[in-house]
Amino acid sequence: MSTIRGARERARVEVTAAIKDEARKQLAAEGAAKLSLRAVARELGMVSSALYRYFPSRDDLLTALIVEAYDAVGEAAETARAEAGAPAGAISPAARWTAVSCAVREWALGHPHEYALIYGSPVPGYAAPQDTVGPASRVGQVLISVVRDAHLAGGLALPPVDPALRPEAARMAADLAPDLPPAVVAALVSAWAQLFGLISFELFGQFNRVVEAREQLFRHAVHELGHSVGLLDGRTSAAADAARA
């Protein structure tokens, strides 16, 4: 029904896409704080006021870029999960955890400025509207689903949990994954932040002059992070199977 409409609608979609493309280039050159409608218009051969027919304000354009970035990294994570045999393929959940993590890192390395837009310092004076919270949760949802698969297959160890953290762990579990043990959910939220800590340090230059073999360090660290949420690697998984049999 709405696949083919008038030429106006098609043109509008194309111009909107061109604006966002150019804005992404500016993001790379100048950063989100200096994203300017005028510069985008100039580069597109338009006049600045014409852009307001597509985006009512600079912040709306920024929001569109943020949503697209979250969607892109979320899709990268979802694709990696699928290719690594979700929901319960031949590949172990631990390997799927690593595959998803590596996919997120690779997306970040390939789109450093979009990564900085969503996982770096907040843009001063910009308040994220509600539209961003759904897309922002996609990567987290993928990580949860990988751990859930392991849980359903009985291949999940229970991480230790500090008694002081128990109420919060229960609250987070109720919110995020009621079917998982609270200890796992708490460990998962920590691991989620730590995963992005590794990526951010690499991307934001903290590893300069410190780490050289960054992919190896990353793979090793996320493997250990998988353990921290209770995922078992191949050997212990086999041992668990043996114990069960």
Next chain:
Amino acid sequence: MSTIRGARERARVEVTAAIKDEARKQLAAEGAAKLSLRAVARELGMVSSALYRYFPSRDDLLTALIVEAYDAVGEAAETARAEAGAPAGAISPAARWTAVSCAVREWALGHPHEYALIYGSPVPGYAAPQDTVGPASRVGQVLISVVRDAHLAGGLALPPVDPALRPEAARMAADLAPDLPPAVVAALVSAWAQLFGLISFELFGQFNRVVEAREQLFRHAVHELGHSVGLLDGRTSAAADAARA
């Protein structure tokens, strides 16, 4: 000798400090990308060209702020280590590790914009000069020293290390802490990045609507991070290994 000099020198120091103070306020209001010499001058009742006698360019002012921020967080970490009984006081290295981590987090919560300046997205168009690398390493040095104390006291378990990571672990150890086992150094670098990942997620808003008891989650996570580098608290080395497996 140089403690008391002419009034000109004193005035210069005071004005320089006032400029940096005002610049820090602007950092909070507008972000590093929009830090402007003119606005600083305006607020100080000076004329913009007068500032160039103190800082030859906007980037030099930014560099001064970055160095001061690294020094401030480094000092917070060093103070926490001292208060927690360095180099080999009554308090366990694991507790010292947590104390240092919490001190860094508290500094970050108290100085969010300075934190974003040094650990957030890089400022577009700004290249950090060599002056920043020394101050930037202070927190890392504190973490290393805490682990070193544990090592000297014989209270350090050997973290597992992926064979693929061994050459890089050896290289990093030679660079950063030749007296520590490479496996420990590799785990330390990972833990360092993960620690800041936890702080950045909290500060940059990723925990909004997800985590409420943030201090509890943080303490629990850094406690586990301590284990990941080999620090033992109550448990024996064997128990720690078992917990990890």
Next chain:
DNA sequence: GTCTATACCCCGATAGAC
């Protein structure tokens, strides 16, 4: 070391003609 003045740029947003 501070001042005025200046050159030469940038921005977001709107009004109203076409």
Next chain:
DNA sequence: GTCTATCGGGGTATAGAC
């Protein structure tokens, strides 16, 4: 939906008088 024109800001940096 695009245009011109405009309002009312903002910026870095330098020259040269005092």
